[in-house]
Amino acid sequence: MAQTLPKPALRPFLAGDVPILAAIFIAAIEELTVDDYSEAQREAWTSAADDEDQFGKRLASELTLxxxxxxxxxxxxxxxxxxxxxxxxxHPGAAGQGVASLLSDALEKLAGGRGAKSxxxxxxxxxxQFFLKRGYVAKQRNTVTVNGEWxxxxTMQKTLASDAPKGATQ
Structure with a gap:
């Protein structure tokens, strides 16, 4: 008998989440970006979570799910x-289970609710590729320096659908 995989759920960020989210951030970069970034680049990128207090402040300053x-x-x-x-x-162990899609769907709805057109x-x-499949269009290529690594x-952009066509009645 086949088992059903548990469905991911969403909740707001809590201050106590910082250590586990820092660990997810590091694991995702270390394990999922090997084909695209060098070891030195990944180390520079993950350094954003070295100071958990600063990482937590960044998460708390944004709408984090x-x-x-x-x-x-x-x-x-x-x-x-x-x-x-x-x-x-x-987290690499949860990749491919719809987690990123669930998070993206929620942020797209929240952005629309905040009045964003895109x-x-x-x-x-x-x-x-993930964002391309979701309807985002590449706008420009960027190079950023993080701890001496390029x-x-x-930059990709998606036009958000309006909730209802103009003149529609409910």
Whole structure:
């Protein structure tokens, strides 16, 4: 008899989540970006979570959602302002189980609810295909310096659908 995989759920970020979300951030970068970034680049990137206090302040300053499987955090995403996905990370053990899609769907709805007409993201090379499949369009290629290492990403944008056509009645 086939077992049904548990469905991911969402909840708001809590201050006590910082250590596990820092661990998810590091694991996702270390294990899921090997084909796209060098070891030195990954080390520079993960250093953003070295200071958990600062990492927690960043998460708390944005609208951060936590994805859980059986009540355990397995991913998170943060909306900066009304229209920019700042972070979207899923633990490698939960990759491919719909966690990133659930988080993205929620941020797209929240951004629309905040009045955003479009949503942008600076997608890492390994996340670019994920966002392309979701209807994001590449706008520009970027190179950022993190702790002396150059990291490439692509600014992508998605036009958000309006809830109802103009003149529609409910």
């Amino acid at each position: 936590v994805a859980t499987l059986q009540n355990s955090p397995v991913g998170f995403a943060a909306l900066k302002g009304a229209d920019h996905i700042d972070m979207l990370y899923v 949503l942008t993201v600076d997608a890492s090379d390994n996340a670019e 990291l490439a990403n692509t």
